[in-house]
Amino acid sequence: MAELKVGLWGDSSIDGSFYTSYNPDLRTLDYASFKKKIKNGNYKVEIESLSSRQLDIIHRHFPQYDNTFRDTFEYFGQGALYDEDHDYQRTVLNRTGDLIKYRVHMGDGPGIYGRWHAFIRAAMFYNINITEWLTIDKALAVAYMIHFKVAPMQSFEFTGRDSPENIPDEQKPSWRENNIAFLQECRSRVSNASVETLDGILGQSFRAASPD
Amino acid sequence: MDNISKFTNFWYEFDDMSNPGFVLLDENGKLVMEEAKKAQNTA
Numbered sequence: 001m002a003e004l005k006v007g008l009w010g011d012s013s014i015d016g017s018f019y020t021s022y023n024p025d026l027r028t029l030d031y032a033s034f035k036k037k038i039k040n041g042n043y044k045v046e047i048e049s050l051s052s053r054q055l056d057i058i059h060r061h062f063p064q065y066d067n068t069f070r071d072t073f074e075y076f077g078q079g080a081l082y083d084e085d086h087d088y089q090r091t092v093l094n095r096t097g098d099l100i101k102y103r104v105h106m107g108d109g110p111g112i113y114g115r116w117h118a119f120i121r122a123a124m125f126y127n128i129n130i131t132e133w134l135t136i137d138k139a140l141a142v143a144y145m146i147h148f149k150v151a152p153m154q155s156f157e158f159t160g161r162d163s164p165e166n167i168p169d170e171q172k173p174s175w176r177e178n179n180i181a182f183l184q185e186c187r188s189r190v191s192n193a194s195v196e197t198l199d200g201i202l203g204q205s206f207r208a209a210s211p212d
Numbered sequence: 213m214d215n216i217s218k219f220t221n222f223w224y225e226f227d228d229m230s231n232p233g234f235v236l237l238d239e240n241g242k243l244v245m246e247e248a249k250k251a252q253n254t255a
Contacts, residue, residue: 054226057222072218072219080216
């Protein structure tokens with residue numbers, strides 16, 4: 001979330017506000033504490049702006065919250081989206097000066113899922129598109145459950161070299177056909193989930209911990 | 213098997229907006245220098 005204050009360095013960020021209000025043992029969010037920190041941070045304008053930009057992209061690609069929308073999050077969680085077409089904008093300059101291509105669209109590093117959930121929680125606090133964000137948050141929770149099971153590799157981590165033929169079996173679209181029961185279980189788990197239940201799934205991502 | 217390009221296009225656009233860690237390359241795959249400086253300053 002480039003334009004928001006992010007980072008787990010205390011309360012002065014949205015995800016930090018979540019992280020420092022989240023109890024990983026009980027897997028619960030102290031909502032009063034989170035609310036207070038968000039309020040003190042004055043994030044409303046930033047959150048409204050980013051919410052509107054994110055929803056605009058989602059609406060343009062997915063006119064309905066249907067199975068296609070659901071699948072895009074599931075593929076993201078699985079690390080099945082290998083993309084060779086956008087290297088010019090999906091490359092990281094590492095500390096030793098090497099250019100590293102991130103060709104797999106996936107949640108890189110711990111906390112990505114939790115960060116987005118924290119943003120969604122803050123949007124909900126400000127009554128911004130609550131129903132839509134809850135739908136997106138559920139899709140995100142399924143993505144994290146799949147991510148945790150598959151533990152996808154980024155393209156530069158593939159055995160051999162970065163190439164579509166070296167995608168691990170678990171990250172191939174065919175994996176879904178062999179794991180239909182698991183996918184159904186994940187979908188059922190979130191279908192009627194409250195946002196508090198989603199706290200306990202997505203909050204785990206900050207420590208790369210099990211959502212189960 | 214689904215055609216995954218519709219999914220990659222969505223995430224590409226989404227990541228482009230929200231991921232501050234990426235730098236820009238030119239048409240030869242070389243780093244655009246302003247981006248390198250920016251990356252160094254934020255490292």
